[in-house]
Amino acid sequence: MSLLKSLKGQILALSSACLVLALLVLTVANFLVARSQARDSLIEESLATAKSHVETIEEWGRGKALVVAASVAAFDDPEPVKTLALLRDAGKFSTFYFGFADKKYVFSETRNLPADYDPTARPWYKQAAAAGGPVITPPYISASDGKLVVTFASPVGAGSALKGVAAGDVSMESVVATVSSVRPTPQSFGFMASSDGKIIAHPDAALTLKPLTDLAPALTSDKLQAAAKSRELLGIEIGGRQRLLTVVPIAGTSWMLVVALDESEALAPIRAMLTTSVVSSIVVLAIAVALLAAVLTQRLRRLTQVRDAMHEVGEGDGDLSRRIDTHGEDELAQIASSYNNFAGKLSGVLGQIREASGSVRVAAEEIATGNQDLSGRTELTASSLQETSASMQQLTETVRQNADAAR
Incomplete structure (x- = not known):
């Protein structure tokens, strides 16, 4: 907390807070943009994967239909x-x-x-x-x-x-094999459903011809058909994992091929990007704070010197001959220059006071010497008066004695 009481600490804290906010906003913006782009990319890749398999199934169906149509001639x-x-x-x-x-x-x-x-x-x-x-x-x-x-x-x-x-x-073994080969990621899979809500092909053979609700309670044929029309990813939980479904109808049939992407795996690159962004932001923040602290220490050095000098002057131990570097044209240089002027003027005033004090000291010494001389003369006068008084007493005694003798 003592650091926040200093100007350097306050500037450093405020700058760090602004930098953290800026990096946070930048990271969130990048994440949102990247997630949107990744989602669009997932849609395109899933559609491409599904369409490639759908074309195989459609070609299979067209081939069978042509054979049946050719049989009409017989x-x-x-x-x-x-x-x-x-x-x-x-x-x-x-x-x-x-x-x-x-x-x-x-x-x-x-x-x-x-x-x-x-x-x-x-x-x-x-x-x-x-x-x-x-x-x-x-x-x-x-x-x-x-x-x-x-x-x-x-x-x-x-x-x-x-x-x-x-x-x-x-x-439909070949169709089932084609559907089972749909595996964009280890936890992703494909399945084929009909418009009447039944599973036609699934990696789990036990689900064959079972209703879609056996795969996921919330999954319906209407949702799949809506997703096929919108060409958007359909989010739904299957087998305890969140899935992103891409649906492509199979021409000439009432079937739909569904690519069920595992959301965790599909968005793993986005999470990795977010982690990288956060780590990079922390590193950038640490470097920026260190550089800012070094710059503030360097730039505020003269202010610290002014503070220390004023403190010493206030305590009575200041060296008024000390001068602070005034290089530059910023506010700190102006403060340093003002202190130097203040110290110079104060030194001059103290010098004048020192000279006046010397004169007063000399005069006081002269007065003290005069007083000492006067005291000495006064003592001599008093001694003379004492001797005169003694002589007068002796004279008075002699006169008294002569007067007594004259009687």
Whole structure:
């Protein structure tokens, strides 16, 4: 606290406070700007990552849809089985088939189906007939091998002229693998969801075809679709960690690919930048305070000298012949010059007083000498008077004796 009582300490404290405030404002401003830029960069990078994988899935879907569309040319063949088998193998379908409007059906391989099997009652047939164009059915788990499967279907004809539907089942293993490969950071992942709020693909196979709320209670299809339209990051907690979701719709489907960035990892560079800024600010502050203290010590040296000299003068021990350096034109130089003038004039006044005191001392000594002479003469006079008095007494005694004798 004693330092704050001095002018140097007060200037140093005020300057340090201003410097701390300036560095704090600069650090906060840099952090906010960097965070905004980093967030924009995260959005761009996440979108780029998602789009690259979406393009792979879209290409996969287009390829399957083209194979199904090409099969329509064989719809009127009397024996289309061989053609269906070729299309199945070429398109890597698990099975390929035609469903006719008269409830007949043809598969690319022999199937043991119930005698009352009606292709027109199947979801893929109804969906294609209702759409009047190529469709992709919602994914489902195959009863034969337990794999995730989707059906590509295309109607042949439309309305009352509908002849039937060409369709093929294909495993989504490659799609699941593509989604699982989305891993921008160690704790980040990707998943694919449908517009009806179900998880289609996720690194955790147990979540397949489960509702989005099983992944995160607050996660809904509407939020994902809104994020896809706004192209903004959707913040949500998944698995006890805060995530930033980037959503990209998959063309030709009702699916969405979601990149779930781990917020802690994604913003780690920003935290590192903030830490670096804080450490740098502390170092700059320490250097600036040290330099300022050195400059103040140097610049206020003359003021300290004036203070010490005035203190010595006040205590009566001052050397009035001492002069302070007046180099420069600042206020301290003016104060030093004023002190030098004050000391010079005071020294002159004291010199005059000293001379007057000497004269008074000499006069006093002369007066004392005169007094001593006068005292000596007075003593001689008194001695003479005593002798005269004695003589007078003797004379009086002689006269008295003579008078007695004359009687």
